Amino acid sequence: ETSHWQQKVKARSDLAQDLLDKNPDHAANFEIVKEYGKLKCTLTGHELNPERPSEFKEYVESNQKYQTAAQNSGFNFDGFSRFIVPHKRVTTKMFCHLTKTALNRSKNDVMLHYNGRAFVKKMYTMWKRAMLKAKQKLAFSISLVRRKNLGMRIKAKHRDQ
Known part of the structure; x- marks a missing residue:
């Protein structure tokens, strides 16, 4: 009952x-x-x-x-960007390491920041710097290969004489 x-x-x-x-x-x-x-x-x-x-x-x-x-609820803040991370002290905020800005923990605010002028400009600057560094590395490694090949050609000339 x-x-x-x-x-x-x-x-x-x-x-x-x-x-x-x-x-x-x-x-x-x-x-x-x-x-x-x-x-x-x-x-x-x-x-x-x-x-x-x-x-x-x-x-x-x-x-x-x-x-x-x-x-x-369906938005994944964790895997969003390596620069936009949860704020250390304020749990309701996110922090952007690239622009040093605190953001509200909402999908709209994070998307606005991610597509905003300051973030995009900093990302472009960072990308440009990385490409320049890669270009310098490549140029250096090419010069090493050329030196090595030139050295082998000189040794070959001396052997032939």
């Missing part, structure tokens, strides 16, 4: 499942808390009562914290 509370939790869980089934776009961001039958947002930790579908709809459509978290 189940108690009144257990029946209520079961009914809430069923309502929560129905609510998630009706909103498949947001279902991945919510889980049903079995102990008391509420919906919990996995992105923000916010709990919602499934008996109030209007509250769920309002939260999903107009809550800024949820909107930002949902937008950033």
